[in-house]
Amino acid sequence: MSIFQYYVASTVDGFIASEDDDLGWLLQFDQVEGVSGSYESFFAGVGCIAMGGGTYRWLLEHEPGKWPYPDTPCWVFTHHEYSAPAGSNVTFVRGDVREFAPDLLADAGDKNVWLVGGGDLVAQFANAGLLHEMIVTIIPVVLGSGKRLLPLKGPTPPLELLSSRILGGAAAELHYRMPPR
Template identity: 85%
Template sequence: MSIFQYYVASTIDGFIATEDDDLGWLLQFDRVEGVNESYEAFMAGVGCIAMGGDTFRWLMKHEAGKWPYPGIPCWIFTHHEHGAPAGADITFVRGDVREFAPDLLADAGAKNVWLVGGGDLVAQFANAGLLHEMIVTIIPVVLGSGKRLLPLDGPTAPLELLSSRTVGGAAVELHYRLPGKAG
């Protein structure tokens, strides 16, 4: 059964980007042992991607016209008009995430839906009861402010820790199931 997963890196103080979407704090860890292996293992289970417009714009700016997810259907939740890179399987949508959830799951097939980046979009899925798992890699950096990991209005019930592991001797990957979600 396909599920919605939030796979993300966060600072120790709970931010996924600076206020101006700078990821330099994170990108310095790209070559750390174990990071690529973790990402590749996760991607093997991804059948569909959902992301917000801000994340899409960041990718288009920083990936120099190269689409990083070839062959994977991607849904962009946005209020703006965008063009898709050549060869990318992208659907642009506006509206409540609940409206599109069945289509995302159908596109994922037997695999999972990755909720990419943007904590705001992931919070919409969580508030709709559609977030099943969070895989958060805690990076040993403190930003002090920025874009929050998961900007919910209030606390959740305790999450169930499914696994944890050290990555590169300094970061920690935590895999959680949200309350009441079978995965």
């Protein structure tokens, strides 16, 4: 059965980007042993992607002319007008995530839906009871402020730790199951 997963990197103090969406703190760890293998293993189980407009805009600005997910259906939740890159399978939507959840799962087929990037969209899925797992790679950097990992209004019940591992002696990958909400 397909599920909604949040696969993301976070600083030790719980931020996924600086206030101005800078990811330089993260990109310096791209070559750390185990990081790319972890991503490739995770992505092999992804059948559909959902992201917010800010993440989509960031990808267009930082990967000009190259869409990183050409063979994977991608749904962008946004209030802005965008066009899809050539060769992509991008659908733009507005509205409550619950409305589109069945379509996302259908697009995923027998794989999972990856909730990419911004914590705000993922928080909408969590608040709707649609976030099933979080796979968080903790990067050994402290930003002090920025975009929060998962900006929920209140605490969750305890998450269930499914697995943990050290990547290259620098990062820790934690795989959690979310409690029902």
